[in-house]
Amino acid sequence: xxxxxxxxxxxxxxxxxxxxxxxxxxxxxxxxxxxxxxxxxxxxxxxxxxxxxxxxxxxxxxxxxxxxxxxxxxxxxxxxxxxxxxxxxxxxxxxxxxxxxxxxxxxxxxxxxxxxxxxxxxxxxxxxxxxxxxxxxxxxxxxxxxxxxxxxxxxxxxxxxxxxxxxxxxxxxxxxxxxxxxxxxxxxxxxxxxxxxxxxxxxxxxxxxxxxxxxxxxxxxxxxxxxxxxxxxxxxxxxxxxxxxxxxxxxxxxxxxxxxxxxxxxxxxxxxxxxxxxxxxxxxxxxxxxxxxxxxxxxxxxxxxxxxxxxxxxxxxxxxxxxxxxxxxxxxxxxxxxxxxxxxxxxxxxxxxxxxxxxxxxxxxxxxxxxxxxxxxxxxxxxxxxxxxxxxxxxxxxxxxxxxxxxxxxxxxxxxxxxxxxxxxxxxxxxxxxxxxxxxxxxxxxxxxxxxxxxxxxxxxxxxxxxxxxxxxxxxxxxxxxxxxx
Amino acid sequence: xxxxxxxxxxxxxxxxxxxxxxxxxxxxxxxxxxxxxxxxxxxxxxxxxxxxxxxxxxxxxxxxxxxxxxxxxxxxxxxxxxxxxxxxxxxxxxxxxxxxxxxxxxxxxxxxxxxxxxxxxxxxxxxxxxxxxxxxxxxxxxxxxxxxxxxxxxxxxxxxxxxxxxxxxxxxxxxxxxxxxxxxxxxxxxxxxxxxxxxxxxxxxxxxxxxxxxxxxxxxxxxxxxxxxxxxxxxxxxxxxxxxxxxxxxxxxxxxxxxxxxxxxxxxxxxxxxxxxxxxxxxxxxxxxxxxxxxxxxxxxxxxxxxxxxxxxxxxxxxxxxxxxxxxxxxxxxxxxxxxxxxxxxxxxxxxxxxxxxxxxxxxxxxxxxxxxxxxxxxxxxxxxxxxxxxxxxxxxxxxxxxxxxxxxxxxxxxxxxxxxxxxxxxxxxxxxxxxxxxxxxxxxxxxxxxxxxxxxxxxxxxxxxxxxxxxxxxxxxxxx
Numbered sequence: 001x002x003x004x005x006x007x008x009x010x011x012x013x014x015x016x017x018x019x020x021x022x023x024x025x026x027x028x029x030x031x032x033x034x035x036x037x038x039x040x041x042x043x044x045x046x047x048x049x050x051x052x053x054x055x056x057x058x059x060x061x062x063x064x065x066x067x068x069x070x071x072x073x074x075x076x077x078x079x080x081x082x083x084x085x086x087x088x089x090x091x092x093x094x095x096x097x098x099x100x101x102x103x104x105x106x107x108x109x110x111x112x113x114x115x116x117x118x119x120x121x122x123x124x125x126x127x128x129x130x131x132x133x134x135x136x137x138x139x140x141x142x143x144x145x146x147x148x149x150x151x152x153x154x155x156x157x158x159x160x161x162x163x164x165x166x167x168x169x170x171x172x173x174x175x176x177x178x179x180x181x182x183x184x185x186x187x188x189x190x191x192x193x194x195x196x197x198x199x200x201x202x203x204x205x206x207x208x209x210x211x212x213x214x215x216x217x218x219x220x221x222x223x224x225x226x227x228x229x230x231x232x233x234x235x236x237x238x239x240x241x242x243x244x245x246x247x248x249x250x251x252x253x254x255x256x257x258x259x260x261x262x263x264x265x266x267x268x269x270x271x272x273x274x275x276x277x278x279x280x281x282x283x284x285x286x287x288x289x290x291x292x293x294x295x296x297x298x299x300x301x302x303x304x305x306x307x308x309x310x311x312x313x314x315x316x317x318x319x320x321x322x323x324x325x326x327x328x329x330x331x332x333x334x335x336x337x338x339x340x341x342x343x344x345x346x347x348x349x350x351x352x353x354x355x356x357x358x359x360x361x362x363x364x365x366x367x368x369x370x371x372x373x374x375x376x377x378x379x380x381x382x383x384x385x386x387x388x389x390x391x392x393x394x395x396x397x398x399x400x401x402x403x404x405x406x407x408x409x410x411x412x413x414x415x416x417x418x419x420x421x422x423x424x425x426x427x428x429x430x431x432x433x434x435x436x437x438x439x440x441x442x443x444x445x446x447x448x449x450x451x452x453x454x455x456x457x458x459x460x461x462x463x464x465x466x467x468x469x470x471x472x473x474x475x476x477x478x479x480x481x482x483x484x485x486x
Numbered sequence: 487x488x489x490x491x492x493x494x495x496x497x498x499x500x501x502x503x504x505x506x507x508x509x510x511x512x513x514x515x516x517x518x519x520x521x522x523x524x525x526x527x528x529x530x531x532x533x534x535x536x537x538x539x540x541x542x543x544x545x546x547x548x549x550x551x552x553x554x555x556x557x558x559x560x561x562x563x564x565x566x567x568x569x570x571x572x573x574x575x576x577x578x579x580x581x582x583x584x585x586x587x588x589x590x591x592x593x594x595x596x597x598x599x600x601x602x603x604x605x606x607x608x609x610x611x612x613x614x615x616x617x618x619x620x621x622x623x624x625x626x627x628x629x630x631x632x633x634x635x636x637x638x639x640x641x642x643x644x645x646x647x648x649x650x651x652x653x654x655x656x657x658x659x660x661x662x663x664x665x666x667x668x669x670x671x672x673x674x675x676x677x678x679x680x681x682x683x684x685x686x687x688x689x690x691x692x693x694x695x696x697x698x699x700x701x702x703x704x705x706x707x708x709x710x711x712x713x714x715x716x717x718x719x720x721x722x723x724x725x726x727x728x729x730x731x732x733x734x735x736x737x738x739x740x741x742x743x744x745x746x747x748x749x750x751x752x753x754x755x756x757x758x759x760x761x762x763x764x765x766x767x768x769x770x771x772x773x774x775x776x777x778x779x780x781x782x783x784x785x786x787x788x789x790x791x792x793x794x795x796x797x798x799x800x801x802x803x804x805x806x807x808x809x810x811x812x813x814x815x816x817x818x819x820x821x822x823x824x825x826x827x828x829x830x831x832x833x834x835x836x837x838x839x840x841x842x843x844x845x846x847x848x849x850x851x852x853x854x855x856x857x858x859x860x861x862x863x864x865x866x867x868x869x870x871x872x873x874x875x876x877x878x879x880x881x882x883x884x885x886x887x888x889x890x891x892x893x894x895x896x897x898x899x900x901x902x903x904x905x906x907x908x909x910x911x912x913x914x915x916x917x918x919x920x921x922x923x924x925x926x927x928x929x930x931x932x933x934x935x936x937x938x939x940x941x942x943x944x945x946x947x948x949x950x951x952x953x954x955x956x957x958x959x960x961x962x963x964x965x966x967x
Contacts, residue, residue, distance in 0.1 A: 082535045103527055104535055115923050201535040208765035209514065235769050315765055318567050321578020322532040326631070329534075342571055365569070365760035374762060 003028050005481065008073055008167035008221035009248070015072040017064055022062065022072030026055040026116050029074045033118060033165045039484065040141045042150075044079045046119035054116040061114055070228055071114030071250070076169040077096045078157050079120035081212070082109050082201040086117075090203045091125040091135040091153075094323050094330045094349030103484045104201020105233045106170060106212050113228040121156030121169055125351045126320065127177055127205040129153050131413065131421045134353040139410050142185060143482040144448055148407040151181030151423075157215045158185040162449075168216035168225050172202060175308050176427025179439035182215050183451020184401035186441040188468065188478060189215045190222045193442040193458045194434030195240035197208050197226075198233030202318040206312035207238075209431040218478050219440065219468035223247035226461060243457055251469040256290035258467065259395040265301040266400030266426055266453075277397050278443035278450040285474050286399070286467070294395055298387040300462055303380050304423055304428040310364050310377035311432070316354075317361025321451075323349060341354040356417065385433040392457040397467060402439040402451035403428055430455050438464045441477035449477070492727075493692045494720050495700075496655045496685060497647035498712075500662050501640050502672040503616065503680040504547045510615050510639035511538030511581060516680050518634075522621070526633035537766050537790045540565075544639040545770060547671035548588045548613050549780045551641060554669055554787055555608055559591025565613075565767045569760040574618035574631050582642075586762045587612035594665070595789065596657040599809045606658050607646040618638050635679075641671070647686060647697065652716035656709050659683060664788050664811050665957065667737050680753065682707040687719045698723070699733040703740050703747055707762030715740035719747050790814055799823055799830035808838055817853045818859045825863030829870050835868060840883050857886050865893035873897065874904050875954055906953040908960060911944070914952070915964050929965055940965060 003025060005012065014020055033046055051074070074151040082088050082100035084107075089095045103111065109116070124134040132140035132155025140155040142148040143163035150159040154171035158181030161169055171178040173191035183188025190213045197212040204210060215226040227248060232241040262283065267276060287293060325331040325345025332344035350358070364373035391398060403423060412450035413420040435455055442452035453472075456464045472478050493572045509516055511528035529536045552559045566584035578709060589611035596604050616638040621630035643662060649655045663681055666672035674681045688700035703719060706712045718740075723733050737756075738747040786794075792806040795816070801809070811818045815837070823833040840860065865882055868874050874882065874897060897903055905911055918940060919926050929936040940961055944952055 082533075088534070090534070098534065100534070102533075200537050203534045204766075206765075223634060235539060237539055238765075314762060318569050318579050318760070319764070321569060322534070322576060324571060324573075326573050327531060327576060338573065362760065365762055367758045367760075370760075370762070482865065 001168055004032055004164040006167075007217050008075075009218070009224060011167055011203040012069060012073050012224065012477070013091045016067060018062065019258065020054040021072075022116055023052060023056040025072065026051050026074050026118065029166055029339045032163075033160070036163055036165055036485070039146055040163060040165070041138050041157050042122055042165060043076070043091055043119045043138055044091070044122050044135075044137050044156070046055060047086055047117060050086070051116055051118045056116050058116055068114055068461055069224055070110070070329040072116060073168075074116045074118050074166060075110070075225070075452035076119050076157065076160060076166045077107060077117055078120050078123055078154050078169065078171045078331055080123060080172050081170060083107050083120065084119070086120065088203070089136070089305055090127070091137060092349065092351065092354070093136040096136065096330065100201075100329060102201065105198035105235060106229050107201060109231070110170070111146060114268070115228070118166060121154070121160055123156050124177075125315070125354050126203070127153040127172055127174055127210075128316070128357055129320070129351050130176070130180060130420050131408075132156060132181070133410060133414055134351055136351060141410070142407045143485055144186065144407065146223045146484070147409055148448070149410050150183070151184035151403070151407065152206045153177040153181075154189075154215060155181045158182050158187055158189065161187045161215050161217060162482060164217070166479055168214060168221050169217045170212060170225075170229070172212050173427075173431065174205050174211075175431050176424040178213045178215060179402050179427050179437060179451065179453060180424060182439040183441075183453075184407040184449065186444075186449025186477065186480060186482075187215055187217060187439065188219055188222050188440050189213070190226060190438045190461070190465070191430065191436060192226060192230060192461055193240070193436045194431075195238050196230050196242075196436070196459065196461065198231070198236045198239045200233055200235040204315075206315040207319060208315060209308075209312055211431070219465045219472055220248055220251060222438070223251060223465045223469070226465075240459075247465055249461055251466050253466050254290060255286065255467060255470050257395070258291040260286055260291045260293050261296035261391050261395035261398040262293055263301070263391075263398050263400050264295060264297045265299075265307055268302070270404045270422065270425065271401055272445065273406040274445040275401055275403070275405060275450050278445065279399075279452055282442035282452045282471065283371065283399060285471060289474065296395060298384070298397065298429065299392060300380065300383040300387050301429050304384055304432055305425055307380045307384065307432060308424070308428045309360070309421060310373050311381060313357040313361030314365050314374050315361065316367065317358045320350075320354065320358055325349070327452060334384070346423045352416070388429065388435060388455075396456070397460065397463060398455040400453055401429075405446050406448035406450060418447040426453060434458065436461045436464055438468050440468045440471060441480070442471075442475070444478060444480075449480075491692055492689045492720075492724050493694070494650055494716070495647045496649040496652070496698055496716060497877070498645045498649070498655060498659060498696055499684040499686070500643040500645075500659060501682050502643065502662070502666045502683075504544050504639040504641055504671055505673055506541055506543045506547070506639050509637035510541050510544045510613065514637065516638050518675075518680075520634055521628065522632035523634060526618075526636060530576070530633050530637045532578075538581060538764075540767060540770065541639060544613055545588070545772075546780060547639075547669070548611065548641050549772065549777055550669045550671055550784065551611055551643070551666065551778070552589035552592065553781050553784060554665055555589075555592030557589045557593055557608065557611070559772060559780045560586060560588050560590060561772055562586065563588040563612075563770045565764045565770070566761045567764045570757045572617065573629065574620050574633070574634065574636065575719075576618070576633065580615060580617060581764055581767070582608055583612035586769075594658065594661050596654065596661050597803060598653065598657055599804065602802055604654065606648050609644045609646055611641050611643045614640050614642060629738055647688075652713045652720070655685065655716055656713050659709060659712055660811070661788070668788055668813050669783055675890060676707045679707055683712065685712060685719075687716055687723070688733065689723045691718055695733075698727075699735050701733065701735070701747070702737050704737055704750065706740055711740055711742055714745060718745060722747065779862060785813065795819075799834070801830065801834055805834050805838065809834060812852065814946050818852050818855070821859035822863045822866065825860060826866045826870055829866060832866055832869065833863075836862065838881065844887055856889065857883075861886060861892060868893055868897060869887035872904060872906060872953060874902055875950070878902050878904065901949075902951060904953050905948055905951050906956055908956060911948075911952050911957055911960050912964070914947050915940075915945050915961055918947060919964065926965070930967060937961070937965070
């Protein structure tokens with residue numbers, strides 16, 4: 001049976017046509033997850049029993065004709081989304097034993113849509129990392145070459161979808177954590193507009209940048225998932241009350257006349273020449289589809305990495321203060337006093353990268369440094385957002401590479417955080433400006449996938465998905481499956 | 487120490503708990519006295535992934551206060567995180583307002599007992615959430631944490647350092663206390679901690695321009711403590727300075743049992759709170775329409791009401807201040823005054839005198855008074871129409887307080903009706919004069935002081951019911967012979 005090769009859209013159609021049941025589909029993917037667990041380490045938790053129970057419920061709904069677009073479709077959550085009754089670790093020892101008493105809004109919405117959750121995917125600890133190596137549960141492997149990283153922080157979601165252990169998975173993106181692993185694993189990753197998807201129940205890393213989204217095998221699949229996930233949430237003050245269209249129904253629009261901005265700063269010295277070549281070829285296809293190309297500049301974009309590495313750690317230093325060993329999360333054994341409880345619980349519960357960022361963030365918010373770091377970074381952030389705004393006065397969307405290079409070796413950048421951080425140089429801008437962006441597979445360099453990034457104005461998810469879908473009708477990069485996944 | 491050499495400088499930070507039904511950022515109830523943690527939901531507990539949502543009612547209440555103190559209402563205000571670790575602070579930060587508070591630049595006028603008035607400027611008032619409580623009593627070896635109070639909405643009202651004595655500080659605090667209850671934004675219950683303050687106290691040589699180093703006395707939850715703590719702190723600082731020492735900037739606690747303040751932590755030990763705008767909450771943007779609608783709904787405020795009472799009822803400024811200390815008291819007074827036409831001062835004296843004293847003795851609020859305004863008014867009407875004297879009225883009042891019913895019934899039942907009939911009074915005077923010939927002779931030989939003796943004897947004989955004015959008039963004539 002090769003059900004796994006089908007896209008989520010195809011599987012959903014097959015379920016509705018009763019070609020196979022949700023239970024069969026669930027068993028099929030559970031078997032794949034189990035079979036590849038050792039090789040990829042993409043999952044932290046696999047929910048065999050509750051998945052089959054959900055699948056049975058979905059089958060009943062399908063039989064009664066009350067099924068929705070996603071009823072019975074298996075998927076997985078990044079282990080950053082709180083799932084009632086199911087352990088939610090955020091990739092950290094701090095939350096190793098944490099069972100959430102409630103569902104995140106995204107989790108509740110996908111439940112309501114009748115989807116079947118098969119488990120929780122591995123990730124960088126508290127979403128801090130670009131390689132999924134900072135996880136307490138060990139590194140995730142890239143299905144295209146298991147000696148390489150899958151990217152991060154949503155590396156488990158990207159690797160699982162790339163290896164077709166699951167048709168789609170939720171993910172989150174604070175500085176590129178959806179798009180970069182999607183690019184390195186050869187799958188489609190959509191980071192929506194800030195505020196499009198509720199953050200309630202999504203464990204916070206950097207609140208003003210975090211955005212939930214999806215990793216799937218195609219733009220159509222991402223569109224189906226986003227329709228179910230998006231929407232205003234009264235529990236999240238930063239979510240935006242804008243109607244959610246049926247994104248999948250809005251695909252197949254011609255690209256004639258679409259103005260594409262080619263961002264000068266995306267093609268800098270750090271961009272691998274072969275990557276650049278793949279991107280140029282993808283742009284040529286867009287030209288063929290009727291888009292017009294225009295050179296644009298985002299002059300402040302090169303400041304995005306330093307800006308991000310002030311703002312994100314500042315917010316994280318505060319967001320992670322709640323992990324104090326008092327009520328939930330890791331508590332050290334036999335604390336001598338309160339200070340000892342804090343020191344050891346946090347010292348033992350957090351890994352090195354989290355500590356680095358908490359310390360950086362604490363420093364940049366400290367009396368006497370706030371203006372020089374945090375305040376200045378917020379000003380630069382405004383300038384970067386304005387650059388994007390100005391560009392969108394001239395073009396409908398921006399295109400360029402998602403990452404400077406294809407996947408790198410596990411361990412290669414762990415000793416040098418700055419090099420690691422620079423892997424997000426093309427993706428961070430969209431987070432700082434709150435813009436939607438998508439990464440789609442656009443070729444291979446030495447057998448490794450390359451991602452093309454599309455960035456649009458606020459709430460242009462529909463246009464991005466349409467453009468990605470148009471490209472995917474012309475190409476089959478997104479249908480390539482790594483050899484080891486068979 | 488020589489008090490005249492030193493000037494006291496006080497600024498108050500008043501924390502008033504807003505009377506919203508739910509917490510400022512969660513749907514939990516705010517009621518006091520529940521089982522520990524009965525009113526603590528996931529947001530209050532700071533669980534991973536939860537987010538705050540601002541309670542619009544808290545914003546409305548803050549705007550009410552701002553308008554009532556004639557302050558600027560910020561069209562944009564911002565919530566910030568104040569970061570510090572403490573077990574009763576589950577998120578590791580308190581959501582407060584820092585650089586852009588919702589209310590800035592107001593003032594209140596205080597009236598002191600001598601009738602003098604003083605304007606106290608208010609720097610700002612900002613919204614914030616309260617922390618929980620750590621419990622130690624009855625828990626040997628461990629600390630308990632009660633998060634019922636965590637997330638309760640507070641408004642912190644920060645004055646300029648413009649008070650120059652403990653009395654001024656108390657007058658100001660009372661004024662704010664009155665105001666927040668008028669506005670119905672705080673129940674003012676100080677025992678439960680709904681209304682409390684931190685006092686910043688310093689001293690300087692009289693005439694000096696620079697402020698001295700201040701100490702902050704935390705968490706004072708009664709007017710009496712405020713006064714005592716400030717007086718203690720001032721003498722401590724003066725003694726320190728006069729003996730060549732230096733005041734250190736620090737936080738101090740007032741120990742009510744010992745009547746002294748003691749050091750909690752110095753500035754060097756103080757936290758660096760690392761304030762920054764809370765990214766989970768949008769800036770609060772208020773429209774002119776929103777603010778104007780709140781302005782239209784404001785009640786008559788204490789100052790306005792006091793001015794009106796002064797002119798409508800010809801009361802002194804101080805009487806008007808006391809009678810307007812709560813909306814309920816003022817309403818009670820006005821009901822009494824209306825029901826006893828032409829006697830507003832009599833009504834004021836009774837409400838502020840007998841009634842207030844009796845309420846105070848039993849720690850009752852005016853709303854809990856066993857004597858209604860109509861019942862008191864019926865009594866005062868009997869004074870006004872001379873059915874009874876003021877002295878007898880006190881007896882009737884006591885009977886009413888004890889549940890004896892209406893004034894008229896008590897007067898009838900006890901036969902307390904005043905004797906105004908001249909002939910009847912004269913008869914008694916004659917009897918008294920007959921019984922006391924020696925005193926009468928002394929009086930007539932010049933011992934004027936014995937007049938009181940005869941008044942007393944007549945009153946005794948009439949059971950106090952003789953009309954005092956009439957008695958005086960008749961007695962003078964009779965004694966003169």
